[in-house]
Amino acid sequence: MVLSSNWLSLQSSNDSAGTKKKVRAKGGEKKRTGKKERVSKADSAVKPSAQDLQKKAKTTTGSKLMDMVANMTREIAKVEQERLKEKGSSLALVAEDGHESVLKQRLNEDVAKKPSSRTNEVGKYVSMDCEFVGVGPEGKDSALARVSIVNFYGNVVLDLFVRPKEPVTDWRTWVSGIKPHHMANAVTQEECQKQVEKVLRGRILVGHSVHHDLTALMLSHPRRMIRDTSRHIPFRQQYSEGKTPSLKKLTKEVLNLEIQEGEHSSIEDARATMLLYKSDKLEFEKLHKKQFGGA
Template identity: 50%
Template structure:
């Protein structure tokens, strides 16, 4: 009986010990949870992505336009630097660009896009009819209609947006070439299949100073099975914005091209450094 009594006392002692350990463990667990929750609350919030904010602004403008269309409201163009086209909603979304003095300067990076009309038999050959250049922030640096040096046989208005009346105040080809060359000097040129635009202007630019969204390897792999993706495709996949649904706007395309470049700028520059460091060896 003495042995049994001692055994009972030992069991009671163990029970109290286990209860204390369980209580202590529970308290520690609660303490850890409180610390984790506090750390989560103290996590710094990420800075908003300026590029995606602009994209969201575009999408909101497009959604609002659809609502207005159903209600019978007419879209009013806010900017005088664009031609009203079927893609005017995207262009209008750039009305809220940064307004600081620095953001309006030409800067180090520029984006360029051109529109063409048809010349020669059946209008199959292309001639420069409009050139647009924007800076890193989307501000227009140059936007001019250009008088083709040959007789226009197909204005291609349905896609180029260019009409005969646009030629009344158009500049000459030589003037367009000169102004463009001056802007390009010493700057990084961003474009989509930019080789064609440079050839149309009879200009060259150092390869080390070109960033071509049509040649960017990650884009080619992700969106075109290794081939050159269209600007329309990249805009839809990367920016979630539909463009070129009808008449084109070279201002809009230049701005979109710059946004696409900025969406993967670090990788663009990394691959660029790798390519030219290998070429120099």
């Protein structure tokens, strides 16, 4: 894995801080257990339900994902700026004779540029994930029901609920997160296809087993413009004995984050996929260049 030392030290400090908080919390519990407290019926009535706790856990996971996206984006920008500076130094030697002064000037201008703060723009990279419901006898066949796309910074670019052409026989809510009321504002598959194609056009698509999503959308995308975390050789070798790893497993192993606890969220999965790509971005691009000769 090619993670910068700054990002790793940041994660380490966050982990140690979390450990200290847990120690304090345990100390507080020991003090309280020495006193007998009466719990009234009113107190037990406001006890959070399992559903509330699940929502809170999902919100916390989403927040952690966004924090990690932001931190890793800054670290990757630093690495790429350093590489650009090194490239500028080597070209400066060639440019001494004056034949490449224009190139040298442009390179210096690029180095001087600061990373863009307009994180809500679509940008060059997008990550996509889809959710499906069951149709046909016993709901065994799958039909597209939601498409979510986020940008390089994890911000939502597109999030559409899609109305299946066949009657839904299994909403698969426990895993898809899709419920009947979501279809109230759902778009047709044709409209969804049109909007997704517009977003993907000319951009690098990051996904996990993304060919399944493209097939469901009846869309194609140039292979040289795809970065698939399920096919990334270092991930396969390190975490799955050469086989295809699940997104849940990779997110746990690489990012130390739990996702897909109960109902899935295509937004959360798309963010996790983008974060996985960014965690090893340099190696992704190195292998990609070896295979296709450039983006």
